[in-house]
Amino acid sequence: MKHTIAAIALGTASAAASAQLVFDEAALGDFSTDPGAGTVLNFGLGENIVRGAMGNSNAVNTDFSNPTGDRDFFTFTVGSGQSVTSIELIDWGVANTGFIAIDEGTSSVIPSFTTDAQLLAGILVNTNDLGTNLLEEFTTGAVTGNSLAAPLLGPGTYTFVVQQTTNITHSYGLAFTLVPSPAAASVLGLGVLGARRRR
Numbered sequence: 001m002k003h004t005i006a007a008i009a010l011g012t013a014s015a016a017a018s019a020q021l022v023f024d025e026a027a028l029g030d031f032s033t034d035p036g037a038g039t040v041l042n043f044g045l046g047e048n049i050v051r052g053a054m055g056n057s058n059a060v061n062t063d064f065s066n067p068t069g070d071r072d073f074f075t076f077t078v079g080s081g082q083s084v085t086s087i088e089l090i091d092w093g094v095a096n097t098g099f100i101a102i103d104e105g106t107s108s109v110i111p112s113f114t115t116d117a118q119l120l121a122g123i124l125v126n127t128n129d130l131g132t133n134l135l136e137e138f139t140t141g142a143v144t145g146n147s148l149a150a151p152l153l154g155p156g157t158y159t160f161v162v163q164q165t166t167n168i169t170h171s172y173g174l175a176f177t178l179v180p181s182p183a184a185a186s187v188l189g190l191g192v193l194g195a196r197r198r199r
Helices: 002-016 134-140 181-198
Strands: 018-024 044-054 072-078 083-093 096-104 121-125 157-163 170-181
Touching: 044 072, 044 157, 072 083, 083 134, 121 134
Parallel strands: 018 044
Antiparallel strands: 044 170, 072 157, 083 170, 096 121, 096 157
């Protein structure tokens, strides 16, 4: 019976899930460079692909305090009963290290040594990370003072910043997988099972 419920829940969730291109700077223009007002994205169940280009964020100041440059800030909300369980790096345009950070809420900060503690977690990224789930890195390999407690993002609003601190500009691609949380999936499965019993 448990296997049946799990199979129904997974099958129903899979039917609702799909891959979608949520934002592509090449088609829609630049992401916001304002940490206080990131570009708002709407994710659906399944794989949500985000593509952008950034660079030259700190070409002058070696202490990472220069507020200029093309950093990308974007914001999304994980709904009640949902979780982001994977953030796969699907593109990183050059063999050079960049930085990605997560913040809670509808705004973030310009990453620097003085704002480090305000970030939820931050990691260094390069082509070696292609095809990997970055949530694992945010949990065990964060270079900021804070890290994620577990490799998932539960209900709430989050702001991401992607930056390249050398004098180059390049593309990147991220695939966010949004799924019903285990509890929600179980309830969904029970609901489907109950409907079948009533027939």
